[in-house]
Amino acid sequence: VVTKKNPAPYPPGPRGWPLIGNVLDMPRVNPWVAFTEWGQQYGDITHIEVLGRHIIVLNSVKIAMEMMDRKSTLYSDRPVFPMVGELVGWKDSLAFLSHGDQLRRQRRNLQRVIGSRAAVDVYNAIEEVETLRFLKCVLAKPDRLREHIRHTTGAIILRISHGYEVKENDDPFVDLADRVTTEVSQGQLGTFLVDILPFLVKVPAWFPGAGFKRIAREWRGALEEMVSAPHDFVKDQMAAGTAPTSFTSNLLEGSNISAEEDHTVKWSAFSLYAGGSDTTVSALYSFFLAMTLFPDVQKKAQAEIDAVVGPDRLPSFADRDYLPYTEALVKEVLRWSVVIPTGIPHCVTKDDIHDGYYIPKGSLVMPNISFMLNDPRTYANPSQFNPERFLAKDGKEPETEPRTICFGFGRRICPGVSDSHQLTNNILTFACFSCTGIYLAEASIWISTAMSLAVFDISKVIENGVEITPEVEPLPGGISHPKPFKCSIKPRSATALGLIEQDAN
Numbered sequence: 333v334v335t336k337k338n339p340a341p342y343p344p345g346p347r348g349w350p351l352i353g354n355v356l357d358m359p360r361v362n363p364w365v366a367f368t369e370w371g372q373q374y375g376d377i378t379h380i381e382v383l384g385r386h387i388i389v390l391n392s393v394k395i396a397m398e399m400m401d402r403k404s405t406l407y408s409d410r411p412v413f414p415m416v417g418e419l420v421g422w423k424d425s426l427a428f429l430s431h432g433d434q435l436r437r438q439r440r441n442l443q444r445v446i447g448s449r450a451a452v453d454v455y456n457a458i459e460e461v462e463t464l465r466f467l468k469c470v471l472a473k474p475d476r477l478r479e480h481i482r483h484t485t486g487a488i489i490l491r492i493s494h495g496y497e498v499k500e501n502d503d504p505f506v507d508l509a510d511r512v513t514t515e516v517s518q519g520q521l522g523t524f525l526v527d528i529l530p531f532l533v534k535v536p537a538w539f540p541g542a543g544f545k546r547i548a549r550e551w552r553g554a555l556e557e558m559v560s561a562p563h564d565f566v567k568d569q570m571a572a573g574t575a576p577t578s579f580t581s582n583l584l585e586g587s588n589i590s591a592e593e594d595h596t597v598k599w600s601a602f603s604l605y606a607g608g609s610d611t612t613v614s615a616l617y618s619f620f621l622a623m624t625l626f627p628d629v630q631k632k633a634q635a636e637i638d639a640v641v642g643p644d645r646l647p648s649f650a651d652r653d654y655l656p657y658t659e660a661l662v663k664e665v666l667r668w669s670v671v672i673p674t675g676i677p678h679c680v681t682k683d684d685i686h687d688g689y690y691i692p693k694g695s696l697v698m699p700n701i702s703f704m705l706n707d708p709r710t711y712a713n714p715s716q717f718n719p720e721r722f723l724a725k726d727g728k729e730p731e732t733e734p735r736t737i738c739f740g741f742g743r744r745i746c747p748g749v750s751d752s753h754q755l756t757n758n759i760l761t762f763a764c765f766s767c768t769g770i771y772l773a774e775a776s777i778w779i780s781t782a783m784s785l786a787v788f789d790i791s792k793v794i795e796n797g798v799e800i801t802p803e804v805e806p807l808p809g810g811i812s813h814p815k816p817f818k819c820s821i822k823p824r825s826a827t828a829l830g831l832i833e834q835d836a837n
């Protein structure tokens with residue numbers, strides 16, 4: 333038998349067993365913990381093999397950029413996701429698409445809507461109005477913070493994607509989207525055995541152990557509804573001549589839209605929603621957690637906002653360039669509480685040799701973003717919450733911009749950011765982040781941060797005379813959320829109360 337000899341060694345990693353390889357090493361929950369340990373033990377590029385599939389884990393930003401940004405033509409495909417992609421049906425949404433025409437068309441659609449400052453500026457007014465509504469909801473029911481964050485995030489994206497105005501409470505689309513995005517996050521690659529043993533896809537649903545098929549069927553129903561219902565809503569409104577301008581109505585305008593084009597628009601709009609909602613919710617909830625835990629940081633940001641904005645109005649996007657500490661605070665939230673700890677796996681389209689290691693075609697590449705944002709080589713005292721690290725001071729340069737890391741790499745970088753990241757050296761691109769554009773992914777985080785701090789004091793709750801300190805513990809899932817916590821949120825003053833109670837329109 334002629335065996336093809338590997339042109340170079342695989343990267344190091346935990347030693348597998350005969351026949352089954354590293355099946356038992358593949359972490360099923362919180363994979364970043366094991367990935368970080370591998371990094372410490374074996375180095376920045378590690379390798380495991382699970383039933384013939386090679387998995388490469390990266391624990392260094394530099395290597396992730398050299399591999400996934402610089403060689404993006406090789407490193408930008410997506411693997412097959414047996415559970416959520418195939419069985420549930422996410423394979424048509426942008427984040428799961430393989431190379432091809434659909435991928436190009438959907439990314440182009442998103443780029444048109446959210447990829448430039450001009451495009452995003454159009455949506456700033458929506459974000460400001462919805463965030464004021466958020467302040468009112470928090471004032472009325474502070475103990476339901478998490479729901480308000482979900483509701484507001486949903487309201488902003490649904491207006492952009494489908495021109496849909498959400499209902500004040502229990503909106504059906506927000507609730508559905510919440511369910512669908514939570515489910516996909518719970519189904520991250522590796523959680524279900526079928527991802528590790530893909531032949532199980534063929535097992536009949538009645539077969540013992542095939543419970544994942546029932547779960548997949550339920551999830552699929554909710555997904556189909558979430559993809560189609562808002563799309564049909566826009567089409568009905570367009571037919572009646574009442575559709576407000578939105579991503580979907582813009583793209584559907586004009587006669588004779590082919591069925592294929594209709595499909596692309598429907599799934600691009602869904603991808604916008606699916607990509608932007610749960611992620612933003614996670615970041616905003618983390619912001620409130622950080623403010624509960626770090627009152628000194630909160631006071632500093634409030635002092636800055638008070639000095640620049642004054643007491644008579646709420647901050648707006650126009651103030652952003654004049655609030656460097658608040659900007660640094662948003663960066664620190666994105667670094668400290670990692671939204672997508674191990675990114676979304678990329679798939680390699682051609683054999684490669686990187687840093688002397690063999691990376692075979694078809695390998696999955698997983699950036700351990702969680703470690704990269706906590707790497708002591710990049711960030712001083714990474715466990716400390718310290719926005720000042722992002723401010724130049726006494727001749728010290730700011731530390732690495734976390735947005736060069738937390739939004740992923742190469743051609744699959746989060747389109748909520750900017751495609752220019754992949755075209756140039758991304759350090760340079762991001763140095764201009766705040767001057768060249770405000771992008772959707774963090775515009776709503778910024779405005780919520782600035783407006784909330786302007787009017788609220790966020791602190792620990794006192795129960796029966798005891799101050800409750802929330803635990804910092806992420807819930808499991810591809811998109812990581814802080815474990816639900818209690819905090820006290822009160823208006824800072826009578827003037828602040830007046831600002832919250834002003835008319836939202």
Ligand code: HEM
Nearest residue numbers: 426427607608611671672676739740741744745746748773
């Ligand atoms: C704090 C907010 C966000 C974070 C941390 C985040 C992070 C990420 C990451 C790490 C990826 C994977 C990139 C890769 O494969 O290398 C990604 C992909 C994606 N994101 Fe975001 N994202 C955020 C907000 C958004 C928003 C607001 C939108 C939509 C407007 C969005 C839409 C998407 C989509 C559609 C993809 C898949 C792209 C593709 O596969 O080509 N995200 N995001």
